[in-house]
Every structure is written in C-alpha cells, then in structure tokens.
Amino acid sequence: MDDYRELKESIDQIELVDAHAHNIVALDSSFPFIGTFSEATGDALSLAPHSLSFKRNLREVAQLYGTQVSLEAIEEHRQTSGLHSFTSKCFQEARISALLIDDGLKLDKKHDIAWHKDFVPFVGRVLRIETLAEQILDEESPPDASSWNLDSFTKAFVERLNSLVPEVVALKTIAAYRSGLDIDTHVSEQVAEKGLAEVLQAGKPVRIGNKGLIDYILTRSLEVAERCDLPLQIHTGFGDRDLDLRLANPLHLRTLLEDKRFAKCRIVLLHASYPFSKEASFLSSVYPQVYLDFGLAVPKLSVHGMVSSVKELLDLASTKKVMFSTDGYASPETYYLGAKKAREVIFLVLREACASGDLSLKEAIDAAKDIFSRNAIGFYKLDIGTDSSSPPHSRISLKSEIKEPDVREDSSSFVRIIWVDTSGQQRCRAVQAQRFNKSVKKNGVGLTRAAMGMPSCTDAPAEETKLTGVGEIRLVPDLSTKRTIPWTKQESMVLADMLVKPGEAWEYCPRETLRRVTKVLKDEFDLVMNAGFENEFYLLKNVVRDGKEEYVPFDFGPYSSTSSFDAASPIFHEIVPALESLNIVVEQFHAEAGKGQFEVSLGYTVASDAADNLVYTREVIRSVARKHGLLATFVPKYDLCDIGSGSHVHLSLWKNGENVFPASDKSSAHGMSSIGEEFMAGVLFHLSSILAVIAPLPNSYDRLQPNTWSGAFHCWGKENREAAIRTASPPGAPDGLVTNFEIKSFDGTANPHFGLAVVMAAGIDGLRRHLQLPEPIDINPADVAATLKRLPESLSEAVDALGKDQVLHELLGQKLLVAIKGVRKAEVEYYSKNPEASKQLIHRY
Numbered sequence: 110m111d112d113y114r115e116l117k118e119s120i121d122q123i124e125l126v127d128a129h130a131h132n133i134v135a136l137d138s139s140f141p142f143i144g145t146f147s148e149a150t151g152d153a154l155s156l157a158p159h160s161l162s163f164k165r166n167l168r169e170v171a172q173l174y175g176t177q178v179s180l181e182a183i184e185e186h187r188q189t190s191g192l193h194s195f196t197s198k199c200f201q202e203a204r205i206s207a208l209l210i211d212d213g214l215k216l217d218k219k220h221d222i223a224w225h226k227d228f229v230p231f232v233g234r235v236l237r238i239e240t241l242a243e244q245i246l247d248e249e250s251p252p253d254a255s256s257w258n259l260d261s262f263t264k265a266f267v268e269r270l271n272s273l274v275p276e277v278v279a280l281k282t283i284a285a286y287r288s289g290l291d292i293d294t295h296v297s298e299q300v301a302e303k304g305l306a307e308v309l310q311a312g313k314p315v316r317i318g319n320k321g322l323i324d325y326i327l328t329r330s331l332e333v334a335e336r337c338d339l340p341l342q343i344h345t346g347f348g349d350r351d352l353d354l355r356l357a358n359p360l361h362l363r364t365l366l367e368d369k370r371f372a373k374c375r376i377v378l379l380h381a382s383y384p385f386s387k388e389a390s391f392l393s394s395v396y397p398q399v400y401l402d403f404g405l406a407v408p409k410l411s412v413h414g415m416v417s418s419v420k421e422l423l424d425l426a427s428t429k430k431v432m433f434s435t436d437g438y439a440s441p442e443t444y445y446l447g448a449k450k451a452r453e454v455i456f457l458v459l460r461e462a463c464a465s466g467d468l469s470l471k472e473a474i475d476a477a478k479d480i481f482s483r484n485a486i487g488f489y490k491l492d493i494g495t496d497s498s499s500p501p502h503s504r505i506s507l508k509s510e511i512k513e514p515d516v517r518e519d520s521s522s523f524v525r526i527i528w529v530d531t532s533g534q535q536r537c538r539a540v541q542a543q544r545f546n547k548s549v550k551k552n553g554v555g556l557t558r559a560a561m562g563m564p565s566c567t568d569a570p571a572e573e574t575k576l577t578g579v580g581e582i583r584l585v586p587d588l589s590t591k592r593t594i595p596w597t598k599q600e601s602m603v604l605a606d607m608l609v610k611p612g613e614a615w616e617y618c619p620r621e622t623l624r625r626v627t628k629v630l631k632d633e634f635d636l637v638m639n640a641g642f643e644n645e646f647y648l649l650k651n652v653v654r655d656g657k658e659e660y661v662p663f664d665f666g667p668y669s670s671t672s673s674f675d676a677a678s679p680i681f682h683e684i685v686p687a688l689e690s691l692n693i694v695v696e697q698f699h700a701e702a703g704k705g706q707f708e709v710s711l712g713y714t715v716a717s718d719a720a721d722n723l724v725y726t727r728e729v730i731r732s733v734a735r736k737h738g739l740l741a742t743f744v745p746k747y748d749l750c751d752i753g754s755g756s757h758v759h760l761s762l763w764k765n766g767e768n769v770f771p772a773s774d775k776s777s778a779h780g781m782s783s784i785g786e787e788f789m790a791g792v793l794f795h796l797s798s799i800l801a802v803i804a805p806l807p808n809s810y811d812r813l814q815p816n817t818w819s820g821a822f823h824c825w826g827k828e829n830r831e832a833a834i835r836t837a838s839p840p841g842a843p844d845g846l847v848t849n850f851e852i853k854s855f856d857g858t859a860n861p862h863f864g865l866a867v868v869m870a871a872g873i874d875g876l877r878r879h880l881q882l883p884e885p886i887d888i889n890p891a892d893v894a895a896t897l898k899r900l901p902e903s904l905s906e907a908v909d910a911l912g913k914d915q916v917l918h919e920l921l922g923q924k925l926l927v928a929i930k931g932v933r934k935a936e937v938e939y940y941s942k943n944p945e946a947s948k949q950l951i952h953r954y
Contacts, residue, residue: 112848115639115713118694118917119474120456124206125448126485129235129342129379129404129434132212133441136192139217142184145170145440148349148409161411161888169449170442173202193227199441200228203448206482207491209434211281211342213237216439228441233278233491235342238318238330239287242266242274246308246315257309259302259325267329274337278489281342282327283954288320289356290345290796292365294328301325331371340375340488345382345389346406358385359392364736366396374398375488377432381406384579386421394425400488401426404434408450415454423458428476429526432484455480463766469637470766507940525594525602526554526584529619529724531574532565533805533858534953537602545586546914553585561607561617564932565806565858566939567852573931575924582615583608590721596689596732604721616922619862623717626866626873626920634876635761636784638869639849640719643710643724644857645701645754647747648677649740649951660951663739664703665836672702677707683733684709691729703752713759716869720861723756727857742951743857746811747805753812753819756857759837760868761849762788771846779882780826780838780847785812789850790882791875792868793825793834796854797900798914799871801907801933803864804854807940808902808947813854815891820853822890823898825882831889854900858954863929870920908933 134140144150146166147157157163158180168178174195176182187195208229210222213236225232245265246257284290295494308315334341345359360384365371379601381403382389393399406418422431433455470475481804483591485491522542526549529535538556558580562570564881570576584605591603607618614621630636650659658869666673673682677700685695694712701708709730711722714860727743734741746753761770762785769787779786792799804813815821820833827836833854836847874880888896903905908930911917918926940947 111469113456113463113766116459116463116470116473117456118712120452120459120477120481122694123452123478123481124204125433125451126207126482126491127205127229127404127435127437127444127448128209128210128377128432128485128489129402130208130210130444130447131190131214131436131438132210132216132222133196133225133437134216134439135218135220136187137218137438140439142187143180145442148347150349153350153382155909162409162414165412166408166446169446172443173445179607190471196228196441199445202433203445205229205435205444205448207233207485209229209233209235209278209485209489211235211237213240213281213283214438217579219439231491233489234276235279235281235282236270236273236277237281238270238326239283239323241269242326243315243317245269246317246473247313255903257305259298259305262305263329267324267333269416270330270333271337273341274333277339278491279340279342280330280334281344282330282853283344284323284327284817285346285357286348286352287318287343288323289353290359290361291322291356292327292341292362294331294368294371296324296328298325299751331365331374335371335374338811339488340377342379342402344375345378346380346385347383348380348405354384358388359380359888360385362392364400366392372398375400377402377488379434380404380420380436380454381412381418381427383418384800386418387424390425393422393427393430400430400432400484402432402434403451404436404447407454408446412454414444415450416457419454419458420461423462428479429484431480432488432711432766433481437902451481452744453698466765468766470639470763471637471718473766497588523600524549524591526585526586526605526606527602527724527728528556528560528584528607529860529862530563531561531617531860531863531928532563532936533860534565535724535727536560539600542601548588550588553583553605555581556584557581558617562928562932564935564939564941565937565950571931571935573934575931576617576928587620592691592725594732595690595729596683596736599872602725602728604724616924617928619860620717620720622921622925623720623862623866623869626869627716630869630873630922633873634784635764636769636876638716638865638872639713639763639768640716640865641696641711641713641759641849642723642726642855642861643708643755643757643759644723644730644743645706645708645756646730646741646743646857647703647754647951648680648705648707648734649742649747650738651740660740662703664700664705666704668700668702673707673901680733680737680739683736685728686707687729687733688726689724691725693726696796701752701754703748703754706752706754713761716865717862719758720865723861734921740951743954744950745806745809745856745858748949749811753817754857754859755812755853756859757851757854758855758865758868759849759851761785762864768848770850771842771848775843775845777846779836779885780845784876785847785850786882787875787879788872789825789834789836790880791873791878792850792852792871793823793870793882794880795867795917796823796833797907797910797913799916800854800901801904801911802860802867802929803852804907805860805904805933805936806857806858806950807904807937808950809854809856809858810901810907812856813900813902815894816889818853821900822886822894823900824890825850828892829886829888829890831891832886836885857865858950866921867917870917874916903937904933905937910935 146163171178300321304319377400383406437444462468524545525537527537559570561576562576586603594600607615648663696710698709826832826833826916835851
C-alpha cells in the first residue's frame with residue numbers, strides 16, 4: 110500500500126466533476142429513503158436490504174453521520190439535522206466541484222437545479238429529450254389532440270430544443286428504457302407519424318414508448334447536437350424494471366454510430382453499460398466519438414462488481430475516454446456514496462494496472478485526473494473557473510488540470526517566463542499576456558548565452574565558463590507548466606526550456622539535462638527516479654539599528670515550537686493553498702531549529718516534476734513572505750552562529766509503477782533491493798563531485814559541518830541523520846525494508862534540475878558497474894571521524910573532485926560541466942576576497 114501512497118493521495122485530493130446525476134428531493138417527498146440504496150421498487154424492495162451493496166452502503170452512510178447501522182437511525186438523523194445540513198456534509202465529503210443534472214427524472218418534490226448551487230460551485234443542466242417531447246405534447250397541444258401531426262410536432266420540438274441549447278451542457282436519451290438501443294436514424298416520416306398518433310391516442314399524461322417516434326425524436330436531436338456542438342448522453346445497461354435489459358446492450362447502437370451525419374457528435378454511454386461493460390469498451394476503442402461513464406455501476410454493485418466493470422471498461426478504452434459520475438438522485442447520500450466508492454474503486458483498478466505493468470505510477474495518477482475531472486471538462490466543454498463566487502480551490506484545480514490558465518489580455522496582465530541559472534538563481538522575463546498568446550508561447554523570447562555563465566556575485570559571465578555575450582538562445586515556454594500566480598491573479602508564470610532553434614535543445618538547458626539523463630535511466634534499466642524535497646528557510650524582518658538597516662529573525666522559538674508556528678500561521682495559511690493551487694502536494698510544515706527557521710516538505714513525484722515543483726515552491730514562499738513584509742531566504746548558512754538550511758531530497762526508484770528500491774523480503778542485509786543498493790552506491794561513490802552541483806556556494810560548506818545533521822562525512826547510515834546519505838523506513842513500511850534514501854547535503858541554492866541530473870547520473874554509474882555499499886555507520890560519524898573520509902570542506906575541493914570525475918562529464922556533457930566549474934571558481938575567488946559579501950546572498954536566494 111505504501112508503494113502506491115502517492116496514487117491514493119492524488120485520487121483523494123482530486124476535485125470531482127460529476128457528469129451525470131439527478132435532482133435532490135425535499136425531506137417530505139414521497140420518494141422512499143430506502144431507494145437511496147437500491148434500484149428495486151415495489152415488492153422487490155423488501156429483499157433489497159440483503160444485497161451486498163445495500164449492506165455496504167448503509168454502513169458507509171451510518172459511519173458518515175455517526176449513527177447506528179440501520180435505516181431508522183439514519184432517517185432519524187436526517188429529520189433532526191435538516192436537509193441543508195446533511196446535504197452540505199455529503200457534498201463536502203464528496204469533494205464535488207462541478208455537477209451536471211438531468212432534471213428529466215420524475216421525482217416528487219424535487220428541488221430545481223438552482224437549489225443545488227448552494228452546495229456545488231458549478232451546476233449544469235442535461236436535457237432529457239424524451240421528457241421535452243412529452244412536455245410539448247402534454248402542455249402545448251391544441252384542445253383537439255388529433256390536430257397534432259408530425260410536421261407541427263417537429264417544428265415545436267426543434268424550436269424548443271434550439272431555444273434551450275444555451276442553457277444546457279448536454280442532451281440525453283433514455284431510449285433504452287422505452288424501445289431499445291437499436292436506433293434507426295433513417296426512420297421514415299410515415300413510421301414516425303404513425304407512432305405519434307399511437308402515443309396521442311393513449312391519452313395524457315403523454316408517455317412516448319413507440320419505437321418509430323423515439324427513433325425519429327432522437328435523430329432530430331442528433332441533428333441539433335451536431336449543429337450546436339452538444340454531446341449526447343445515452344442510457345445503456347441496467348436500470349429499474351421498466352427496462353428490457355436485452356435491448357440496452359450498446360452494441361445495438363452500431364447503426365447510429367455508423368451514420369456519417371453524426372460521426373462528429375460526441376456520445377457517452379452511461380452506467381458502464383453494465384452488464385455489457387466489455388461491449389462498451391470495444392465501442393469506445395473503435396469509434397472516436399464514443400466515451401464511457403461508470404456512474405450507477407459505482408456504487409450500486411458489489412465491490413467485485415464495481416471493480417470488474419471498471420476494469421472491463423479499461424480493457425480496450427482509452428483512459429482519456431472514461432468519465433466519473435455518481436448518478437446521484439433524490440438524496441444527497443447517493444452523491445456521497447458515488448464519490449467515495451468511485452475513489453476507492455479507481456484506486457484499486459489503477460493500482461492493479463501499475464502492479465501488472467500496464468501503467469507507471471505517473472501514468473496512473475494522470476489517468477485518475479483524467480477520469481475524475483479532465484475528461485468531463487473537455488467532453489462537455491465546461492467553462493469552469495469563471496465564477497468568482499466559487500471557492501478558490503474549486504476554480505483553480507478544475508481548469509489548470511486541463512490547459513494552461515489564461516489571464517486577462519490587457520496592458521496590466523503579464524506572463525513571467527522563468528528559468529534557473531547555473532548558480533541556482535531564479536530569474537524571469539515578463540511579457541504582456543496578449544503578446545505571449547500571439548507569439549511568445551510558440552517562439553519564446555531571446556536570451557544571451559551569457560545568462561548561464563553568471564555567478565551569484567555579479568550579473569556577468571564568469572570567464573572560465575566560455576559563455577559570453579556573443580550569441581543568443583530562445584527561452585521557450587513549456588505550456589504544461591503554465592500556472593496562474595496565486596498571489597497576483599493578473600499574472601501567470603511558466604517554466605522555460607532553452608533552445609538553439611525550434612526542436613533543438615541547448616546543451617546548457619537545465620530541464621533538458623535532467624530529461625536526457627532520465628532517458629538514459631529509463632532506456633538502460635527501465636527505471637524512473639522519484640524525488641521529494643524538504644525545504645528549509647529563514648523568515649527575516651527588516652529593522653533599523655543605529656541608523657542602519659539589517660535583517661533579523663522573525664521569531665526565536667525552538668524546533669517544532671507551537672508558538673513559532675502560531676507566529677507564522679498566517680503566512681502558511683497562504684503558502685499551502687498557493688502551492689496546492691499549483692498542484693504541488695504539501696506533506697507537512699513546521700518550525701525548524703534555527704531562529705525564525707521553518708521547513709515545508711513536498712510530496713513525492715517523478716524527478717522532472719519534483720524539480721519544477723521546487724522552483725515554484727521557492728517562488729511561492731518568497732513572494733508570500735514579501736507580501737507579509739518579510740524576507741524568506743534559502744541561503745545555506747544565513748547566520749554562521751545558527752543552524753543551516755538544506756533542501757534535503759528523498760529518492761526512490763520505480764519500475765512499472767512499483768517502488769523497486771526496497772528488498773523483496775527481509776533477507777537483504779540492508780533492506781534494499783540490489784537495484785536500490787547499486788544506485789545508492791553510485792551516488793555515495795560520486796558524492797564529493799556531486800557536492801559541486803548540489804552545494805554550489807562557498808557558504809554551503811559553512812553548513813556542511815559535523816554535528817549539524819547536514820552530512821559532513823563520506824558515509825551512509827540507516828535512519829542516521831548525521832550521515833551524508835540516510836536510508837529511510839517511514840511508517841507503514843515493512844520492518845527492516847527501506848523505501849527511499851535521503852541526501853542531506855542538497856541545499857536551497859542549487860539548481861534543482863542540475864542537482865537531480867547529477868545524482869541520477871551517479872546512480873546510473875552504480876547500476877552499470879554493480880557497485881556495492883560499504884557497511885553503514887550506526888553512530889554519529891563525528892565519533893569515528895578518524896576512520897572516515899571527510900567530504901569536501903570547501904567549494905574548491907568539491908570543484909576539484911568534479912573536474913576529475915569523467916563519468917559525470919560523459920553523462921552530463923563536457924561543455925555544461927565546464928560552465929558549472931567556471932561559475933563555481935568565480936564564486937570561490939570572489940567570496941574569498943569579499944567575505945562580507947556573503948551577507949547579501951539573502952537577496953538572491
């Protein structure tokens with residue numbers, strides 16, 4: 110389970126788009142509450158409480174309300190709480206941010222669509238075409254019903270349908286209930302006319318059950334849908350006893366699907382087409398216009414049934430074509446159960462897909478996001494996120510998942526194009542949004558080659574980098590990283606790649622360097638490296654002493670102090686939501702041991718995303734602090750008399766969505782697989798060289814001292830925070846097994862892409878040469894210092910080690926390593942001559 114924790118957490122955090130549901134009814138409705146748990150009616154309902162899904166769902170609702178597990182206890186709670194109260198609780202627990210309601214289902218005392226907007230930020234209407242036709246024949250017929258003919262009905266129906274198009278997000282048909290899915294889209298007018306006469310002869314209220322008329326109404330509706338770009342929902346598979354299941358098999362739809370007139374009309378098959386899920390999967394795989402929705406099957410089936418039906422949908426269908434819905438109706442509990450069980454079922458299905466090698470973990474997480482929100486947003490073309498009354502988390506999480514955010518195109522709206530240079534400084538170019546959208550998003554902006562040769566001490570290239578002001582590259586936005594800036598909604602930001610020309614990456618590009626090394630790891634060993642960063646930083650305030658400005662700690666509390674957290678709480682109440690709005694998972698945050706020092710730990714993800722997330726995290730923390738009149742700094746040793754700040758990184762190796770770093774059983778001496786040990790041994794072997802990249806300033810080595818939990822000696826240990834590399838067995842891991850390892854010396858001034866690339870390159874060397882680890886150190890390394898090799902005590906030593914490391918030169922590139930060493934040597938020279946200048950680093954990092 111721990112191996113798939115990231116998948117589980119990702120699924121739990123997704124804001125759901127419920128793409129098919131029905132109205133909730135008043136408490137005094139004649140609709141029986143027992144109907145919440147079963148599709149059965151009449152006498153059949155008496156045995157429904159003995160079905161597997163009924164028993165399970167009853168327990169789930171009782172647990173939600175804290176009542177005894179009985180219908181009576183739950184109904185009593187509903188009466189005493191009131192509809193608004195328990196509806197709020199159900200939707201809050203379900204985390205539904207958009208809801209599409211088919212209001213054509215006849216329910217006693219049902220609330221209108223607008224009522225539901227008290228509980229969900231976005232509510233859209235789905236129009237049931239049979240209900241509309243029946244309303245026209247019921248309400249608009251002339252006194253003499255026999256005067257209706259097909260022409261007058263068609264005119265009235267199409268006119269009413271066209272008038273409602275702006276108000277709806279989709280059309281829906283329940284032809285499966287009435288005459289079956291063998292739709293004749295070429296039904297003759299004579300057959301339809303005869304069907305209309307038959308329906309009218311039956312009297313009112315009108316119920317359309319004639320196949321010829323239903324086929325005709327559906328065909329006319331498809332014409333409107335095609336012209337107005339509206340999707341069509343089709344009930345398929347099981348339902349109540351009004352349905353002939355034999356005629357609800359979606360394979361009957363082939364005539365409709367083959368009709369070239371409607372080839373571009375988007376169609377979704379509802380209810381997982383159960384028990385015809387395999388057939389639905391096939392149709393979706395061969396017809397580009399066919400999508401699938403598994404509402405009702407989840408949660409109305411047993412656990413086995415739910416999992417089986419969803420797995421069958423995914424046997425052939427694309428994960429880009431499967432959508433979630435609750436098929437909630439009458440009671441809010443149906444929405445809660447649909448959402449809760451869907452998360453559980455999708456986790457089980459995707460976890461198995463990872464375990465069997467069908468998906469990697471990242472692919473599974475992407476699939477979950479597609480299934481629960483992105484597919485529906487695209488399929489129904491929902492304009493979610495424009496309502497300013499919606500909660501911020503709802504507006505951002507839905508829209509930013511599917512496409513890059515748009516900011517208002519006026520003279521006050523900007524886009525920041527961000528890159529991180531060789532010295533680890535984060536820089537940006539800003540352009541107006543209009544220019545960005547017209548040209549920059551495709552062609553980028555120019556940047557001097559000298560920009561990747563600049564040290565922290567000057568904005569000019571260091572001589573030994575061989576990079577000068579001659580020549581230019583392009584900063585081209587990676588649109589998948591474009592985000593609205595949380596602290597200033599008029600702007601957005603995007604990370605840039607560095608290109609020599611379209612399609613050709615510059616060899617000094619940090620993001621491309623990491624991609625290139627990642628590809629080697631994947632191609633040679635079929636492995637993916639995941640990473641999670643712990644960010645330590647100081648919050649400083651500006652004071653004036655003796656007429657001079659200086660920065661001092663914002664707080665003086667000890668490690669994990671509650672009072673320090675209280676002081677910083679208003680800041681974290683902005684930092685954490687801001688990070689979440691950028692789809693960055695925050696695992697925990699607390700006060701650190703330094704005065705005014707704090708830590709924010711980020712969730713695990715693939716290395717490239719982890720590096721991108723770290724760039725944005727630094728931006729958020731600095732900007733929110735600045736908004737509060739404070740300065741946040743990631744400088745490794747802000748105060749030589751206080752604790753240093755690191756950016757410890759935890760690393761693991763994944764294959765086919767499974768963490769392969771741990772040993773398969775307890776027979777391993779160190780709790781690691783051979784792959785894990787060899788990779789980590791490579792990192793340990795090259796660690797002195799790696800430091801020149803991940804501890805890039807002379808100031809970094811003021812932090813890397815014994816007895817400071819920063820890793821000063823060339824060794825590793827099990828859960829040893831004084832060792833340079835620590836293996837970790839977090840809670841939940843089998844006893845003795847290691848799930849990841851931590852590098853303590855990585856600090857907040859390092860370029861995260863270069864840093865992860867050099868670590869990965871070292872690990873690749875370990876795998877290639879099958880390196881073995883020395884014995885771990887299980888005490889403070891300082892106590893046995895005489896028996897251990899000290900890691901570089903200065904940046905100069907680390908640069909010397911890097912200069913001799915041919916393996917890293919080959920994997921990262923000779924020219925890039927020349928530039929890195931050139932920048933580092935310039936740092937060494939400048940700060941050795943100007944030691945006081947280190948105090949100004951707080952303004953750069």
